[in-house]
Amino acid sequence: MKTLSIKKGLPLSVAGAPAPKIEKGPAVSSVAFLPEILPAIKPRLLVKNGDTVKIGTPLFKDKNNPDVLFLSPGGGTVTEILYGHRRAISRIVIQTGRTEDHERFDPVDKEQLAAMDRKEIISVLMARGLWGFIRNLPYRTIPAADETPASIWVSLDPSDPFQVPSGVYLKGNESLFAFGIRALECLGAPVFVCESLGSEVSHEAVAPLVTHRVSGTYPAEDPGVLLYHTKTSPRENHAWFISGQDVLMLAEGLSTGRYPTERIVSVSAPAGRYMKTRLGAPLASLLSGEAAGENRRWIMGGLFRGRSVPKDGYLGLTETSLLIALDAGDPELFGFLRPGLKKPTASRTFLYALHKKPFAPLADMHGEERACINCGKCQAICPVDIMVPFAYKSIYAGEIEDALAHGLLDCVVCGLCSFVCPAKIELAETFESTRHAYHQDRI
């Protein structure tokens, strides 16, 4: 096993970490699919308002890659197809019936899997709506069938506050997970499974599959970070990755012949907990009471790279974390001159630096945007060693080639540069949108 020690990363911890116990979420009366948040997908609808669907009925396919189907997470009636910005389909809502039917696929067992070649397994995954759980590097989009990755990464313990750790989702599912890894191995690239120091896997079905062990703080376990720190040649730049929990989805979808719908989600408020719910569940079903109330910002998919979601939103395909932050409050009298015992910072400019207790997330910029003064805090924290101010200024000047040379495509969009920037420059957002534009240009 290779061990990696990532030195750079978030030097703080966040309050609200879930207790390691799974609660069962309430039954829901509607579920939704959110095509809008899938990266670089152009959906072509296969259903219309009022249609009756089963769990696993195709809802839409990707125009660029028509073999890739996205299936319904619920059985019932399509009641809403909502269009968002520039007529992108933002969600497809399904009112679930009292009993839900499943589309039936042929179950795949170990022997059948062993007999399948790459092409077959890919077409099975695409047809059964399981392809959408896989992402590629460097663009982090859903891969095309003809891509040939140099490696496939599975990170067991995502560390963005707060994701579901392997100790929670793997329990009781170890052999299913091993089956999923076997399926990934059929994709024709070495599969690397990475555990985190401090939460090693001991189960005999999974432990032999682990190839890497990583230590470090967020985002040390990110597949992009792992790849950056292990690659030895440019040929390895192109890789695929899938989260540990999604390996289970993939395995379940193959082995049972049913589209999997079960999800374990972490919820940070009122007290941190894990909840068993289902794919596409309404977020309001996860949270109620004061924590759901006014002046709260709901962040879906991790504190640093998650999106801000409305309270009537739904769970996205690969999202497993709902974090509640307080909204920015009122302006503060001489805020910048306070001692700042409770002002969270990665720097040493407030008394907070003396104790560094876990901080409660507050959705506040803590200042106004200014010109870059080249202080270098961003590049000191970057886990993939990008010289952020220079890369940013290259983009600012329209020199994309320079930005690429600086490692724009190595960027894992962990958001730490934006987090620490005292000039409040939207660095991560700039990198991500530039990379997206570059990707769109190339295809």
Add this chain to the structure above:
Amino acid sequence: MGRRIEKSLRALFDRGRPHFEDKGRLSRLRPFYEATETFFLHPAIAPKNKPFVRDSLDLKRYMSIVLIALMSPLLFGIYNAGFHARNASGLSTDFATVFGDGLLIVLPIIIVSYAVGLFWEGLFAAIRRHPVSEGFLVTGLLFPLTLPPTIPLWQVAAGITFGVVIGKEIFGGTGRNLFNPALTARAFIFFAYPVQMSGDAVWIAVRESVENGINAVSGATPLALAALADPTERIEAVFANNGYAFQTLFFGNHIGSIGETSTLCILAGALILLITGIASYRIMAGAFIGAIAIGAMFNALASPDLPAWFSVNPFYHLVTGGFAFGVVYMATDPVTAPGTDKSKWIYGFLIGAIAVMVRVINPAFPEGVMLAILFMNIFSPLMEYTETRIRIRRRIPNV
């Protein structure tokens, strides 16, 4: 109490705001309004993009820490200016009156620097429609501290004007300037009005009587003495005979520019900057090593044919003139220093080395720190460029 002040201030600013908005009659003055409002009421703004949490550190805090680090040399400078003024006039030197007179000498300089500088800063902010940058608060205080106490106020105004407009704004404003604006301002005054910036007559702001105002008497700074010292003499002895023992130089109770004399107070400021991580330890340490190394090299070359400076114990370089002040507050300006780690060491080293070199082997300039920093400012983009190229070449390409 605090809450009530906060509330009434918010009400006040809310009432004023419409006049400064786009269609208001004072919309041109919006940068001033915003600078004032956000000074009192630190804004709470919701992030538009991920990540939705941000660090508490912003540029207001960043720059205030530099200002706090400047307090020790400033307060000592006020006392010191007052002390030498009263001492030379044969007046009593009890602490209160000395400090009071010091304030009368130093405050007008600072007020003019801030007022005139802020005017230019605000003018450019209004024309370019960007907010007033907090960095100016540092420039506006750094500049007066590098001046002799007798400096005419109109020269302060001319200097800060040059520093802000030519040193910063014509390059595009904060973050894009090539030279440290405060040093640019000082260099302008230094070369344009040498009579008021150097020599023996500018360091003591004598207050003979209130009616007569300020006059100057003679007094040679350590650097002036050192430049004139006979090669056969030891500089240490020359200093000691003129009342500049090492500890006097270190503690700073001697004549010189307002903020530069006390190495101890500057070290206190440096400590604040280093503990908070606001200034680069690489640059400071590099400059320290550079000065000592080149000083030691000159020691090795010293001979009776060469100036007495050659043989001085290198540590004297650290406590004389503006060396400590320049290295701690000016060389570490992140905008004009290189932004890459190894370059910072080299940049600091060369500043220390060149400053000592100018002092020792160039008789035209008794002091070399200002020139060393400005000179290295020119090279910092090149150093950045070289280091980024080297580091990029080490990366595994990903395109």
